[in-house]
Amino acid sequence: MAVGAVISCTGVSKSFHVLDGRSVWQIVLGRNTGTIRRVHALDDITLTVPKGSFVGVIGLNGAGKSTLLRTLGGIYSPDQGRVEINGDLSSLYELGMGGRRELTGRSYAEWILAIQGICRESFPDLIADIADFSELGERLDDPLYTYSSGMEARLFFATATVQAHAVYLIDEILSVGDQHFQAKCWRRMRNRLDNGASGILVTHDWPAVLKICKQAHVLDHGKIVMSGRSDQVVRWYLNRHVSVPVMSGRARFAGEIPQTVTWRVGETAILPLVVEIQEDLTVHLIFAVEHMAIGVGWEIVINGIDNFVAACAGRYQVDLTIPNLPLAPGNYLLDINLVLVNPKNPLERQLLDGRGWLKGSPIELIVVGRSCVGRTVLPVEWDLATT
The missing domain is CATH 2.60.40 (Immunoglobulin-like)
Structure with a gap:
């Protein structure tokens, strides 16, 4: 790992084998072996995150951003290359209740804290913090299936960030909820950054990259196609994908x-x-x-x-x-x-x-x-x- 880096990703590639829908049924019926496609989600990705900084990754849907985070977080194993993380890791992927929607908000928070290896003696104080940050009040004891998407967003973020970590992998989560809650999320993450946290932010929200990242990359079809200072990267990305037609000459x-x-x-x-x-x-x-x-x-x-x-x-x-x-x-x-x-x-x-x-x-x-x-x-x- 590079000196002073908390995340090092060197020559990482990841692909998936995909069956088309019709071939799946043909396999079930025993008619043939099906048509298998190989999708290259990541192709020779190399990047580092210095200690005490966030690095942004922006790209269109299907660019490979979420696959990159899951590979860095250990959910996927790379086909090639090496990933190194130096520090206590917290992964904030896209919002989801993990399929446990019968749980109450309180039980869900306790379940996540247990997965993180936090001792139960700390639960009361942490749950109180989660309740305060999420502003759910008495609804914390209601089942998740009764929650709106905004309530789920508040509970998920409050639970995932209730304790400070050294390294964060963040996927779109800072752009959820209403403006009031987004401001709270930003204050908490800014506090983490000011206290030495590091991480990667992948998002469609380019102002978010400018707000928290000094360096950034553009991911396109699994490849890094642009890297540099975040304002230069954002400008390049917008001019390429969100350009405004100019009626020149008039x-x-x-x-x-x-x-x-x-x-x-x-x-x-x-x-x-x-x-x-x-x-x-x-x-x-x-x-x-x-x-x-x-x-x-x-x-x-x-x-x-x-x-x-x-x-x-x-x-x-x-x-x-x-x-x-x-x-x-x-x-x-x-x-x-x-x-x-x-x-x-x-x-x-x-x-x-x-x-x-x-x-x-x-x-x-x-x-x-x-x-x-x-x-x-x-x-x-x-x-x-x-x-």
């Missing part, structure tokens, strides 16, 4: 757009832009400010400031002006987009041109000065002139 940003902009707290901030419109179109400019701290979080600080540019062909100077800039000092990202608006349906829009980190053309905003205090409404002004 309107665009002209002139040079700086890669870095510096504004000062409390002063007037100006972002000059030149827009060229080739046809008589109803064009709007949408501006947003995002804050990203890799491994901590990503959020939109200012969202969807929308301004009409023009409805006629021409070249326009657009100056974004923000008096008394109320942003706190720090590093941000600007996202600017030209969109075509349907005059008959203003909510119907198509992207014409854009700049931003997801598009591979980030504009870094550096805000300097003393911190502003309190909450305020951002006073955005636009100056528009033909050129």
Whole structure:
């Protein structure tokens, strides 16, 4: 195992033999041996997780993410390669009650704690913690088959994470439940990470990868096809699988757009832009400010400031002006987009041109000065002139 690593996966491959449905019945009836397909779920996977960090794995359905976790967790044995885990392991796979739905919530929690090898003397305190975290109240003593999916989610997560572990294997579980419960899940996992926990998170929720992982991989048909810093990996993944069609050539940003902009707290901030419109179109400019701290979080600080540019062909100077800039000092990202608006349906829009980190053309905003205090409404002004 690499020095300082808690998870090491070297050259791991895993395949399954699958019978098609018709062949199964033919075998039962003794007519033939059936048609067997070999499915390669993992193909030469190599990755490591350093101590004290989480690594993200994203991919489409069928990419092999769950198989990877089960191989790392020891449920599946690899056909080739080696898996090494250094530390107390907790596996949080997709939600499931393990087929014991006749149990009450309390009995289920005790069953899971027993499987984890926890002594029964600790059960009362741990069950009290589970009851408090899950917020099930008296329903903890009702059978699982009476639970809603949200109640099951709360019970499963509360039970699986009631004790701190050194290493976690997490499959989608942080994206279940309502927003209130998701926030509780994130606080608990952030607490575990701050106290030295490590692990792997596989998910479709790419903001979750940015929130907790500094490094990430993209898994596609059992192979790692992209690795690196999580923001770069997420951008590559989205551009490949969730790209937005761009109606290029009809309107665009002209002139040079700086890669870095510096504004000062409390002063007037100006972002000059030149827009060229080739046809008589109803064009709007949408501006947003995002804050990203890799491994901590990503959020939109200012969202969807929308301004009409023009409805006629021409070249326009657009100056974004923000008096008394109320942003706190720090590093941000600007996202600017030209969109075509349907005059008959203003909510119907198509992207014409854009700049931003997801598009591979980030504009870094550096805000300097003393911190502003309190909450305020951002006073955005636009100056528009033909050129």
